[in-house]
Amino acid sequence: xxxxxxxxxxxxxxxxxxxxxxxxxxxxxxxxxxxxxxxxxxxxxxxxxxxxxxxxxxxxxxxxxxxxxxxxxxxxxxxxxxxxxxxxxxxxxxxxxxxxxxxxxxxxxxxxxxxxxxxxxxxxxxxxxxxxxxxxxxxxxxxxxxxxxxxxxxxxxxxxxxxxxxxxxxxxxxxxxxxxxxxx
Amino acid sequence: xxxxxxxxxxxxxxxxxxxxxxxxxxxxxxxxxxxxxxxxxxxxxxxxxxxxxxxxxxxxxxxxxxxxxxxxxxxxxxxxxxxxxxxxxxxxxxxxxxxxxxxxxxxxxxxxxxxxxxxxxxxxxxxxxxxxxxxxxxxxxxxxxxxxxxxxxxxxxxxxxxxxxxxxxxxxxxxxxxxxxxxxxxxxxxxxxxxxxxxxxxxxxxxxxxxxxxxxxxxxxxxxxxxxxxxxxxxxxxxxxxxxxxxxxxxxxxxxxxxxxxxxxxxxxxxxxxxxxxxxxxxxxxxxxxxxxxxxxxxxxxxxxxxxxxxxxxxxxxxxxxxxxxxxxxxxxxxxxxxxxxxxxxxxxxxxxxxxxxxxxxxxxxxxxxxxxxxxxxxxxxxxxxxxxxxxxxxxxxxxxxxxxx
Numbered sequence: 020x021x022x023x024x025x026x027x028x029x030x031x032x033x034x035x036x037x038x039x040x041x042x043x044x045x046x047x048x049x050x051x052x053x054x055x056x057x058x059x060x061x062x063x064x065x066x067x068x069x070x071x072x073x074x075x076x077x078x079x080x081x082x083x084x085x086x087x088x089x090x091x092x093x094x095x096x097x098x099x100x101x102x103x104x105x106x107x108x109x110x111x112x113x114x115x116x117x118x119x120x121x122x123x124x125x126x127x128x129x130x131x132x133x134x135x136x137x138x139x140x141x142x143x144x145x146x147x148x149x150x151x152x153x154x155x156x157x158x159x160x161x162x163x164x165x166x167x168x169x170x171x172x173x174x175x176x177x178x179x180x181x182x183x184x185x186x187x188x189x190x191x192x193x194x195x196x197x198x199x200x201x202x203x
Numbered sequence: 204x205x206x207x208x209x210x211x212x213x214x215x216x217x218x219x220x221x222x223x224x225x226x227x228x229x230x231x232x233x234x235x236x237x238x239x240x241x242x243x244x245x246x247x248x249x250x251x252x253x254x255x256x257x258x259x260x261x262x263x264x265x266x267x268x269x270x271x272x273x274x275x276x277x278x279x280x281x282x283x284x285x286x287x288x289x290x291x292x293x294x295x296x297x298x299x300x301x302x303x304x305x306x307x308x309x310x311x312x313x314x315x316x317x318x319x320x321x322x323x324x325x326x327x328x329x330x331x332x333x334x335x336x337x338x339x340x341x342x343x344x345x346x347x348x349x350x351x352x353x354x355x356x357x358x359x360x361x362x363x364x365x366x367x368x369x370x371x372x373x374x375x376x377x378x379x380x381x382x383x384x385x386x387x388x389x390x391x392x393x394x395x396x397x398x399x400x401x402x403x404x405x406x407x408x409x410x411x412x413x414x415x416x417x418x419x420x421x422x423x424x425x426x427x428x429x430x431x432x433x434x435x436x437x438x439x440x441x442x443x444x445x446x447x448x449x450x451x452x453x454x455x456x457x458x459x460x461x462x463x464x465x466x467x468x469x470x471x472x473x474x475x476x477x478x479x480x481x482x483x484x485x486x487x488x489x490x491x492x493x494x495x496x497x498x499x500x501x502x503x504x505x506x507x508x509x510x511x512x513x514x515x516x517x518x519x520x521x522x523x524x525x526x527x528x529x530x531x532x533x534x535x536x537x538x539x540x541x542x543x544x545x546x547x548x549x550x551x552x553x554x555x556x557x558x559x560x561x562x563x564x565x566x567x568x569x570x571x572x573x574x575x576x577x578x579x580x581x582x583x584x585x586x587x588x589x590x591x592x593x594x595x596x597x598x599x600x601x602x603x604x605x606x607x608x609x
Contacts, residue, residue: 032596033548034237035557041231042223049221067231074235135214154208155215182207 048094054151055098069094102144138188146181153178419609420448426602471508502526520546534571560589577606
């Protein structure tokens with residue numbers, strides 16, 4: 020199945036190609052939405068909403084850009100909207116006194132048998148959003164701040180708070196063997 | 204080097220791999236309004252079969268229903284009766300009598316009195332009397348009906364009187380005249396197309412709606428409209444349609460269309476069955492100088508079409524239509540049409556096909572300039588009921604054009 024062809028046909032309004040696109044990107048969209056939600060069921064609802072936006076706005080898609088990036092952006096925005104609606108107003112607090120360390124200060128290994136998803140899902144929404152956008156969507160803090168309407172420092176603060184929580188929970192799990200190596 | 208970010212990403216990528224399920228798709232399809240594959244097939248068969256059967260039954264009913272045949276046959280009777288009142292033999296005999304007797308008297312009296320018109324009228328009056336018309340009936344006829352040009356032959360003059368008398372007779376038996384009009388529209392022209400000069404009416408009595416028996420009728424329409432679709436929302440469109448209407452027989456005509464819309468050409472052929480027409484003519488005054496007419500016509504059509512979308516993609520369509528036309532007084536006619544169309548968009552590249560189903564509503568106004576040319580305007584609305592597709596979106600079209608009979 021040529022996905023570019025399917026997208027072009029869908030863009031022309033040929034709805035029968037929506038299923039092919041849904042099939043091809045379902046796993047990808049779900050993997051994004053699962054990071055931003057609490058459980059699989061909620062993730063399915065968000066993914067469904069994201070695909071609806073794709074279906075109804077495909078005419079706005081610019082074919083010169085990768086479709087995967089476009090669908091990813093739609094899904095992330097849908098996730099953020101979902102959390103905002105759920106929480107009414109997300110409160111992003113700036114932690115001025117927190118020491119913000121770079122990622123390169125931390126190196127650790129993870130046991131393949133253990134799960135990282137439940138830890139991410141358990142994060143407070145504001146931390147979860149910033150963490151996901153920084154780690155998985157590869158936005159920098161300036162971009163995150165612009166998207167969420169917060170300052171760059173607030174984005175950094177929320178990310179490091181999220182990281183701290185994750186590390187703490189990993190530390191509490193004996194099966195996770197992580198190594199903090201400040202020297203690197 | 205492994206940092207926190209990349210480790211988390213890799214771990215997550217390996218850990219979370221949701222799989223597509225039909226259940227997930229069905230949930231999405233339901234929320235998006237996309238019918239499930241099974242629904243599409245069932246709906247296609249149900250709707251297609253239903254419409255086809257209705258169309259077929261209607262065509263059979265109008266063609267072969269005994270009652271219709273009997274009613275038409277019974278309506279022939281008054282025509283025969285009236286024609287028996289003035290058989291050709293009688294006319295010729297009277298004409299001969301006039302030629303031998305009255306005409307000679309006319310010539311003599313012309314020579315004697317030098318008053319051609321008066322004597323001609325007198326002689327024709329005699330002729331009328333000899334044909335069995337009373338003075339009262341004759342007086343009721345308008346003077347203009349009895350005018351004869353100098354160059355006209357007497358026989359023709361008599362024939363005109365016969366026609367006028369025919370109409371007077373019809374006015375006295377309006378119900379009979381009404382009944383005559385309930386005939387297939389294609390055979391009506393000989394009954395309802397009268398010439399001004401011939402019957403002396405101020406208004407020409409014509410049936411503008413397909414008042415031709417055979418030949419080719421071409422219709423060229425140019426239009427504009429809107430297409431309402433999520434992919435091309437409210438896009439303005441220009442379209443063109445050229446049709447050739449060829450009558451196979453009194454009832455069946457084949458109409459081939461060549462259309463152009465949205466940079467694509469399409470062709471389709473519609474087999475149209477002419478149903479029954481009913482008309483009633485009401486004299487506005489006793490002298491029959493004005494006549495109003497109201498007629499209606501029912502047409503049923505079944506068509507097949509083909510549209511080349513692009514290389515490897517084409518659209519097949521099957522349609523049926525029901526048309527109800529109203530012919531107003533004079534040269535104006537209105538029609539209302541309800542149709543349905545099923546299309547199949549085939550994609551050879553992807554080896555797939557998509558069925559769509561929708562309805563068409565339309566209305567048209569025709570103004571007949573003369574016996575051959577009509578001005579046409581149409582408003583068409585197309586609405587998909589099943590599986591909305593870019594090839595079959597909501598459409599609103601307005602077209603104007605000209606129709607010419609060859």
